[in-house]
Amino acid sequence: MLYYGPVRVPDDARPGEAILRAYLLEGGKFESLPTDIPVHLTGGGDQADGNGE
């Protein structure tokens, strides 16, 4: 029922909010609408968490 896999967050990412856009490749069995899923990035050293100020 679930499709999953590891999502790597690059080292240069700033902590805070980001978007994970999910979709199916065109030409496959099913069509999808790209769906934007809000995610929160944490860690990454001494950057402030939140708006990255």
Add this chain to the structure above:
Amino acid sequence: MDASRRLILSLALLAIGWPVATAGGQELKRIDRTIGKLPQLHEPLYALAILGAKKETRMWLVVDKSSPQSTQHDVLFIDLDGDGDLTAENERVSHQDAEGHFKIPVLVDPKSGVEHTDFSLRLSPGSHMLSVRWRGGHKIGGGYPVDPKDGYMQFGKSPQEAPIVWLNGDGPFRFQPWYNDTLAIGGETDVKLFLGQEGVGANAFCAFQEHVLPEDEFVVAILIYTDKDGKQREATSNLDLRC
């Protein structure tokens, strides 16, 4: 992440021209919740199923106690012909199997004429789950939460509080995460996604309940993030596992 943050992010993405699937079913929120005619009810609970990609069929489901003395919701009224009148004799389902499922072998969409099979509604404490074999094939149903600690779908105490479930196995499809919305910078985090249709109300996502993608097809996930210099970046992952 709270609703206001989600909204700000969505608006920002729209502003730069990305096609964004609406989270929360904006179109479905505008659907008329009027019910034309109801039988005499004791302690009803309501849900609304919308059928098909065009969202043409509104099918109310009302579960009730067959008498004030009943200890459980043991009768289902379902608007099989989509006319808003739930008093027809054939729209009252009282049979439940040993596991408490209400079942309808064939469900015909009154607008499109398409036949779906094995409709099932299972009532259990804290969870009112429905499913159907779309066009007699893949099983879809819901409603699913992002996080099960929030509970699963539950019918509402009034039509206005009713969850709306979009039964549409024809696509195009959307995604809903399961559990994790926090990702570690510099690391890898498993992200799990449902494939299906958004609904309205808490925990109303309708998902495929079996694996439907061919083995060589998978979900692509692009992480759109801001780097330490304030520039927007993207990183792509393939979600090619299934469970």
